[in-house]
Amino acid sequence: MSAVRFSGVSKNYGPVVALAGLDLDVAEGEFLSLLGPSGSGKSTTLGLLAGLIDADGGKIEIAGRDVTALPPEKRDLAMVFQNYALYPHLTVMENIAFPLEARKPKPDAGEIRRKVEVVAQALGIGALLARYPREISGGQQQRVALGRAMVRDPKVFLLDEPLSNLDARLRIRMRRDLKALHAQLGSTIVYVTHDQSEAMTLSSRIAIFNHGRLQQVAPPAEIYDRPANAFVANFVGDREMNFLDGELGVQGGVPRFVCAGGSVALHPSAAVLDAGKLRMGVRAEAIAPGRDKGDLRGTVALAELAGPDLFLTVRLADDTEIVARADPREFAAREGESVSLAFDPARIHLFDAETGIARHHGAA
Ligand SMILES: Nc1ncnc2c1ncn2[C@@H]1O[C@H](COP(=O)(O)OP(=O)(O)O)[C@@H](O)[C@H]1O
Numbered sequence: 001m002s003a004v005r006f007s008g009v010s011k012n013y014g015p016v017v018a019l020a021g022l023d024l025d026v027a028e029g030e031f032l033s034l035l036g037p038s039g040s041g042k043s044t045t046l047g048l049l050a051g052l053i054d055a056d057g058g059k060i061e062i063a064g065r066d067v068t069a070l071p072p073e074k075r076d077l078a079m080v081f082q083n084y085a086l087y088p089h090l091t092v093m094e095n096i097a098f099p100l101e102a103r104k105p106k107p108d109a110g111e112i113r114r115k116v117e118v119v120a121q122a123l124g125i126g127a128l129l130a131r132y133p134r135e136i137s138g139g140q141q142q143r144v145a146l147g148r149a150m151v152r153d154p155k156v157f158l159l160d161e162p163l164s165n166l167d168a169r170l171r172i173r174m175r176r177d178l179k180a181l182h183a184q185l186g187s188t189i190v191y192v193t194h195d196q197s198e199a200m201t202l203s204s205r206i207a208i209f210n211h212g213r214l215q216q217v218a219p220p221a222e223i224y225d226r227p228a229n230a231f232v233a234n235f236v237g238d239r240e241m242n243f244l245d246g247e248l249g250v251q252g253g254v255p256r257f258v259c260a261g262g263s264v265a266l267h268p269s270a271a272v273l274d275a276g277k278l279r280m281g282v283r284a285e286a287i288a289p290g291r292d293k294g295d296l297r298g299t300v301a302l303a304e305l306a307g308p309d310l311f312l313t314v315r316l317a318d319d320t321e322i323v324a325r326a327d328p329r330e331f332a333a334r335e336g337e338s339v340s341l342a343f344d345p346a347r348i349h350l351f352d353a354e355t356g357i358a359r360h361h362g363a364a
């Protein structure tokens with residue numbers, strides 16, 4: 001039985017399609033991220049699941065029970081938002097205990113205390129129980145908000161961009177803690193984020209949205225290596241994907257991608273493709289710049305040293321630009337220099353030029 005199931009769920013705001021016919025299953029114990037750009041329907045999906053938004057159509061089930069018409073308090077969920085509001089006049093202990101105090105019948109004081117301590121221990125804030133929110137850091141406040149959700153022991157946790165108000169380093173630390181916490185609790189989590197690297201590192205599976213439509217749902221490695229379409233391919237990864245338009249050709253029995261700037265050898269398995277207009281997508285890390293070994297040549301327009309990586313923006317003869325990555329200890333080039341570009345055929349993606357739908361991935 002799925003922890004959560006959406007069947008044909010849709011939501012419109014006037015002419016705006018916030019969510020179009022969503023079919024999605026979340027497995028018990030899964031950490032599922034809803035990923036997409038701003039306005040793609042992630043919060044709508046979470047709000048529908050929580051019962052804060054009414055669906056125009058479709059069915060939502062939690063642990064096998066149809067909850068589509070149930071109010072939020074009857075759905076056995078706990079939510080943590082980006083703007084987690086702690087009660088400033090209550091201590092950490094009282095903040096976490098709040099949902100238990102409100103429960104009917106109310107558990108006795110000893111039991112409440114015990115539950116809060118277990119949760120606080122798991123979150124590493126056991127020593128802060130007597131403090132007030134203003135006396136602890138942002139990251140600690142975020143843990144208190146999580147604790148307040150955990151103490152209810154819900155069927156499913158819903159988290160909407162819970163880390164986005166934290167600074168970059170703290171966000172990465174909290175990611176690690178969230179992941180460890182999930183492994184320890186084994187609870188089902190539905191997590192909204194627009195940050196692809198957050199989704200990549202945290203999730204057991206990622207559901208990617210664009211314009212209210214689910215684009216792909218798969219484990220992070222599959223999303224990265226076998227994107228369902230050009231939108232997904234471009235949305236995941238630290239940098240934008242390189243795209244070149246062209247078509248399939250053959251040379252010496254080897255399939256090649258032929259574009260305005262030249263041609264690139266493809267993985268032999270690409271030979272099965274039908275002819276037609278294609279869009280080639282390649283990540284910077286799958287293109288090695290060099291002096292003379294490679295299929296395409298161009299001039300370095302921009303050289304960016306980013307820690308362990310040197311990113312070269314290379315302008316081809318037809319003025320298209322390709323970003324390639326080098327290890328700066330092994331290769332260096334300055335702006336204006338001519339370089340070659342060697343493509344790794346196993347990491348070339350081919351999409352339909354019109355629809356963007358994936359036609360072939362080098363690593364079959
Ligand atoms: N209450 C609302 N009234 C009108 N339009 C809304 C409302 N809530 C969301 N929308 C629209 O629905 C779309 C999806 O929004 P949302 O689910 O909040 O996106 P995300 O969380 O992915 O940024 C957006 O175009 C947004 O402007």
Ligand SMILES: [Mg+2]
Pocket residue numbers: 042043044
């Ligand atoms: Mg949102």
